[in-house]
Each structure stands twice: as C-alpha cells, then as structure tokens.
Amino acid sequence: MLDVLIAGAGPVGLWLAAEFRLHGVDVTVVERRTEPDGRSRAVGMQAGTLDTFATRGLAERFIERGTPVPTGHFGAATTRLEFSAVGAVHPFMLALGQSVTEQLLEEHAVAAGARVLRGEEVVSLTQGPDCVEVAIRAGGTHRTVRARWVVGCDGTRSAVRQAAGIDFPGQDTTLTGWLADVELDDPPAGPLSAVGPAGSFLAAPIGDGVHRLAGVSTATMHHGTDKPLTLTEVREQTRALLGRDLGIHNPRWLSRYGNATRQATSYRSGRVLVAGDAAHMFFPAGGQGMNVGIQDATNLGWKLAATLQDRAPAGLLDSYDAERRPAARAVIDNTRAQLALFAAASPEQIALREVLSAALAEPETNRRWAHRIAGFADPLPADPEAGAHPLNGTRLAGLALATTDAPTAHPLMHHGRPLLQDLGGTRTPCAAGGVEQRSATVNTPAAEPIWRDVTTVLIRPDARIAWASTDADPQRRAADCVPALRTVCR
Incomplete structure (x- = not known):
C-alpha cells in the first residue's frame, strides 16, 4: 500500500x-x-x-x-x-x-x-x-x-x-485575453505595457530569445477560448494596442485564456x-x-x-x-x-x-x-491571543542574520523541520522533539524594522511564523512558546 x-x-x-x-x-x-x-x-x-x-x-x-x-x-x-x-x-x-x-x-x-x-x-x-x-x-x-x-x-x-x-x-468565462510566446525583431529593452481605447497590452522576456505578449482587446475579448488565435491576429492586436508590432515571428505558443x-x-x-x-x-x-x-x-x-x-x-x-x-x-x-x-x-x-x-x-x-x-501576504486565520506579535502567521521575509554560514534563516530550513531561531543572544530552553534550534543575531541595518526587538521566533516548515517574542527572559520565552509548539509538533 x-x-x-x-x-x-x-x-x-x-x-x-x-x-x-x-x-x-x-x-x-x-x-x-x-x-x-x-x-x-x-x-x-x-x-x-x-x-x-x-x-x-x-x-x-x-x-x-x-x-x-x-x-x-x-x-x-x-x-x-x-x-x-x-x-x-x-x-x-x-x-x-x-x-x-x-x-x-x-x-x-x-x-x-x-x-x-x-x-x-x-x-x-x-x-x-x-x-x-x-x-x-x-x-x-x-x-x-x-x-x-x-x-x-x-x-x-x-x-x-x-x-x-x-x-x-x-x-464560467465571460471575457478572454490572448497570449503569444514569440520571437521579436524589435524587442523592448525591458517589460513593456500599454493601455488605450483598444485595451491593454503587456510584453516581457521569458528567456531563450522569446517574449511573452499578452493582451485584453476590446474588439476580441468576447471571443471564446476555443476560437483559434493566429499569428496574423497577434500582429494586428499588438499594432492596435501598442502602435507597432515589434517584428513578431516564430511563434512558440498562441492561446486565448478566459476569466472562468x-x-x-x-x-x-x-x-x-x-x-x-x-x-x-x-x-x-x-x-x-x-x-x-x-x-x-x-x-x-x-x-x-x-x-x-x-x-x-x-x-x-x-x-x-x-x-x-x-x-x-x-x-x-x-x-x-x-x-x-x-x-x-x-x-x-x-x-x-x-x-x-x-x-x-x-x-x-x-x-x-x-x-x-509576490506571494507574501496570504491571509491566515487571526491569532486569538491578545497581544500576539504582528509577525505571527506571516511569511518569513526580511530576516537577515549576522552570520557567514547562514545570512538568512532559509539555509537552516533545508531539513523541513520547525525552526526555533534565537535572535537575542540567550538560548530559549526547548524540550520539544523534532524541532531544530539555532542561535544568531539579526543584521539590524539589513533587517525590516519589525524584526529589531524580536528575541525568538518559531518558524514552521512552510516558512510561516508560528510565534515570535520580544521577551528578554529565556525562561518566560520557553513557557510562552509552548502553545505555539503544540500547533506544529507533538
């Protein structure tokens, strides 16, 4: 089995x-x-x-x-x-x-x-x-x-x-856009966008000399996703939305996509x-x-x-x-x-x-x-604990460590276990099994302000912060951490 x-x-x-x-x-x-x-x-x-x-x-x-x-x-x-x-x-x-x-x-x-x-x-x-x-x-x-x-x-x-x-x-789908992965004779220097009465247009390089073009055209946005998109239409829509066709050729993929x-x-x-x-x-x-x-x-x-x-x-x-x-x-x-x-x-x-x-x-x-x-603001159910640290439940980002072997906490998480990271100079007593524990100091000039008073943080395997503390006393931190530990391990 x-x-x-x-x-x-x-x-x-x-x-x-x-x-x-x-x-x-x-x-x-x-x-x-x-x-x-x-x-x-x-x-x-x-x-x-x-x-x-x-x-x-x-x-x-x-x-x-x-x-x-x-x-x-x-x-x-x-x-x-x-x-x-x-x-x-x-x-x-x-x-x-x-x-x-x-x-x-x-x-x-x-x-x-x-x-x-x-x-x-x-x-x-x-x-x-x-x-x-x-x-x-x-x-x-x-x-x-x-x-x-x-x-x-x-x-x-x-x-x-x-x-x-x-x-x-x-x-179900009520509006459609179009996209084309193509080569360009006249590529833009970087990501390009345009808006106007005819709709909206985006272009960006995606590697190997290919650009992704995408648009929502007022003239075609009610076409079904099953209507084939042709290179001729891509050129016409690009000219209508951007004012020029960028020398479109050698299509890799043409498609319509909907808002279902x-x-x-x-x-x-x-x-x-x-x-x-x-x-x-x-x-x-x-x-x-x-x-x-x-x-x-x-x-x-x-x-x-x-x-x-x-x-x-x-x-x-x-x-x-x-x-x-x-x-x-x-x-x-x-x-x-x-x-x-x-x-x-x-x-x-x-x-x-x-x-x-x-x-x-x-x-x-x-x-x-x-x-x-960018994917760092997924909402979690509100922390019911009064006075909970604002880091609780957030995605790990902006934590720079003053160490050479692990300048951020990410290399400390390769094992996929919860990480209890001490940042205040004193180790938090932790008897929980299956929890990785490390100590470091925060690289304050490079850290987000929200991290500057944090002494200990418990990070889940998915890089969510289960608990953060600003308490300087290691014994109080250990006691306060117990409820959070019980949410990630037995």
Missing part, C-alpha cells in the same frame, strides 16, 4: 511529492501525459516561490535558467510594482517557462525518491476507513492501487476532485485532498496561479507527513483547508479587480485605472501590493 498517491505531475504535484520525500513518506505521482508538456504556460515565478525553494536549497537552480524581472504589474495600471521593497531574499519575479520549471522539479522529486509514472490517470476512487482504492487507466488497461491518502493536483478538470464529490462552484473563476468548497474529503488548479482557478493576472499552488503544496506536505507518521497535533491537517482556501479567495478577488483594469473601456473604467495608477505611485501602497502579488 502506498502512503500517498498524487494525481498530476505539474509543478504543484511534483513539488508536493518532493516535500513528502523530505519527510520519508512513500509517494507515487501518476500523470496522464506520456511526455512532459513543452509549452511555456505559467512563466512568472514570484519572489515568494523562490524564497520557498530557497528553504530547500533549490532557488539557484531556477534562477540560473530564468530571467529576473525587478518589477510587476497590477492589472493595466501604468505604475509598476517594485519588488525590491518586499524584503524577500530574491526581490524579483523570475521569467521562466513552465516546461523548465517542471523539468527541474521532476529531477528534484525523483532524486529524493518519488516515483513519477506517465501515461497513467485516475478514473475513479473509493474511500474506506483506512485507505483509498484508486482505479487507474494506463493505455488500454486498468488497475487498482491502494493508498492511505490521495491528493489531486490534476488541474481544473480534476478527476480526483470529482470522484471525491468535492464541489467546484463559480463562474471557481474554488473548491473544501480542500479535503476524508482521505482525499486537492491542491493547485484542482482547488482553484482564476484569471491569470499578475502571475499568481502556479505560485498559489506551490504554497498549497508547501502547506500540505509537512502536515500530511506528520499525520501519516502519527506525530501531528490535533487539528493540524484540518488547518490546511482553513489556511489555504482564504489565501486563494484573496487572489481570486485581486485577479477580478485586475481584469476590470485590463478590460477598461468606458470613461468611468478608464478613470478608475488612472486613479489606481496614481495610488500605486505612493511608496507604501506600492510596497503593500508588491508584497501581495
């Missing part, structure tokens, strides 16, 4: 498999496609995802293959978002084709011991009290496997989600869970889709591993749904707002875009939205 069966070898399924292997969980991934998908598809790897990969020592593998982009966009607002203000270890978005991302993640997962079986797909499942029986089709044959847990990472049409009876309500928006009513049904596009879908604005899915997997991996190995505190696995559904809901809301800016056509809508562009020119507003788009 398998510990875990994952359906889907996209970025989310592969990353989740590697996270399970980090904890010694037996995992098999089945993938309907017989070969990796060569399309670039999701090309924006946000700073939050790079920081997550850094906690496992992998970020540089992706950075070596991609193109750093220091700014981002919010819809068709003319003010760019400055990722340098986010406080991330990697303060940029990385332009990298999804085919390369999947290649690197599959190499990582397989090297860790995961099995990836291609040409196999889940067709049905039956849950029992101790396991799930899964019917798998491979070519013209069927077989049944048993797994203690099943995770659907098999996309918006997820067979796992449907077989588990998890509803996926929302709206749905979210699973629950991310768990018994022994079946869903993550990534199987759990949520929305308009691809701001390069957030794959990144939200990677955070789903990072949140789920250590929690399900602890549950399997009987070391999870009560309610730990339930917190996956409680934490990740609100996170996706927040992204759904901001992508809907971005679409309103992309599709602005009336004088009122255009005025709204201009007002928001002016608001984003204010440094604090710009920083706040760069922080959110």
Whole structure:
C-alpha cells in the first residue's frame, strides 16, 4: 500500500511529492501525459516561490535558467510594482517557462525518491476507513492501487476532485485575453505595457530569445477560448494596442485564456485532498496561479507527513483547508479587480485605472501590493491571543542574520523541520522533539524594522511564523512558546 498517491505531475504535484520525500513518506505521482508538456504556460515565478525553494536549497537552480524581472504589474495600471521593497531574499519575479520549471522539479522529486509514472490517470476512487482504492487507466488497461491518502493536483478538470464529490462552484468565462510566446525583431529593452481605447497590452522576456505578449482587446475579448488565435491576429492586436508590432515571428505558443473563476468548497474529503488548479482557478493576472499552488503544496506536505507518521497535533491537517482556501479567495478577488483594469473601456473604467495608477505611485501602497502579488501576504486565520506579535502567521521575509554560514534563516530550513531561531543572544530552553534550534543575531541595518526587538521566533516548515517574542527572559520565552509548539509538533 502506498502512503500517498498524487494525481498530476505539474509543478504543484511534483513539488508536493518532493516535500513528502523530505519527510520519508512513500509517494507515487501518476500523470496522464506520456511526455512532459513543452509549452511555456505559467512563466512568472514570484519572489515568494523562490524564497520557498530557497528553504530547500533549490532557488539557484531556477534562477540560473530564468530571467529576473525587478518589477510587476497590477492589472493595466501604468505604475509598476517594485519588488525590491518586499524584503524577500530574491526581490524579483523570475521569467521562466513552465516546461523548465517542471523539468527541474521532476529531477528534484525523483532524486529524493518519488516515483513519477506517465501515461497513467485516475478514473475513479473509493474511500474506506483506512485507505483509498484508486482505479487507474494506463493505455488500454486498468488497475487498482491502494493508498492511505490521495491528493489531486490534476488541474481544473480534476478527476480526483470529482470522484471525491468535492464541489467546484463559480463562474464560467465571460471575457478572454490572448497570449503569444514569440520571437521579436524589435524587442523592448525591458517589460513593456500599454493601455488605450483598444485595451491593454503587456510584453516581457521569458528567456531563450522569446517574449511573452499578452493582451485584453476590446474588439476580441468576447471571443471564446476555443476560437483559434493566429499569428496574423497577434500582429494586428499588438499594432492596435501598442502602435507597432515589434517584428513578431516564430511563434512558440498562441492561446486565448478566459476569466472562468471557481474554488473548491473544501480542500479535503476524508482521505482525499486537492491542491493547485484542482482547488482553484482564476484569471491569470499578475502571475499568481502556479505560485498559489506551490504554497498549497508547501502547506500540505509537512502536515500530511506528520499525520501519516502519527506525530501531528490535533487539528493540524484540518488547518490546511482553513489556511489555504482564504489565501486563494484573496487572489481570486485581486485577479477580478485586475481584469476590470485590463478590460477598461468606458470613461468611468478608464478613470478608475488612472486613479489606481496614481495610488500605486505612493511608496507604501506600492510596497503593500508588491508584497501581495509576490506571494507574501496570504491571509491566515487571526491569532486569538491578545497581544500576539504582528509577525505571527506571516511569511518569513526580511530576516537577515549576522552570520557567514547562514545570512538568512532559509539555509537552516533545508531539513523541513520547525525552526526555533534565537535572535537575542540567550538560548530559549526547548524540550520539544523534532524541532531544530539555532542561535544568531539579526543584521539590524539589513533587517525590516519589525524584526529589531524580536528575541525568538518559531518558524514552521512552510516558512510561516508560528510565534515570535520580544521577551528578554529565556525562561518566560520557553513557557510562552509552548502553545505555539503544540500547533506544529507533538
């Protein structure tokens, strides 16, 4: 019997498999496609995802293959978002084709011991009290496997989600945009955007001499996603939106995409869970889709591993749904707002875009939205403890350590265990098993102000801060830390 069966070898399924292997969980991934998908598809790897990969020592593998982009966009607002203000270890978005991302993640997962079986797909499942029986089709044959847990990472049409009876309500496509991965004779010097009566347009390099062009055109935004996009139309729309066609040639991928928006009513049904596009879908604005899915997997991996190995505190696995559904809901809301800016056509809508562009020119507003788009502002349920530190529940970012072996906390998290990091010079007594404990001082000039009085911080395996203290007394810190420790380990 398998510990875990994952359906889907996209970025989310592969990353989740590697996270399970980090904890010694037996995992098999089945993938309907017989070969990796060569399309670039999701090309924006946000700073939050790079920081997550850094906690496992992998970020540089992706950075070596991609193109750093220091700014981002919010819809068709003319003010760019400055990722340098986010406080991330990697303060940029990385332009990298999804085919390369999947290649690197599959190499990582397989090297860790995961099995990836291609040409196999889940067709049905039956849950029992101790396991799930899964019917798998491979070519013209069927077989049944048993797994203690099943995770659907098999996309918006997820067979796992449907077989588990998890509803996926929302709206169908009402507007479409278009995208083209092409070579250009007259490429822009950097990321380029344009807005006007004809709609909105974005262009950015994605590596290997290829640019991603994307637009929402008022003349074509009611075309269905099934209407083929031609290179002639791409040239025409680019000229209409930008004023020139940039010498477009040699298309790698042409597609229309819609604003269909749905979210699973629950991310768990018994022994079946869903993550990534199987759990949520929305308009691809701001390069957030794959990144939200990677955070789903990072949140789920250590929690399900602890549950399997009987070391999870009560309610730990339930917190996956409680934490990740609100996170996706927040992204759904901001992508809907971005679409309103992309599709602005009336004088009122255009005025709204201009007002928001002016608001984003204010440094604090710009920083706040760069922080959110980069993936560092996923909401968690409010901490009920009175006087809780404002770091509690936030993503780890902006913590620079005054050490040469670990200039940030990320290299200290390669093992995937909770990290109790002392920053005040005195060690906090900790008797909890399975917790890594380290001591360092904060590199104050490089640290965010919120860190400057922190003496101890408990960091979850998914780089969420479970607890932070400014107390100078180590014995009081040890006592105060106990409730937080009970949320991450037994």
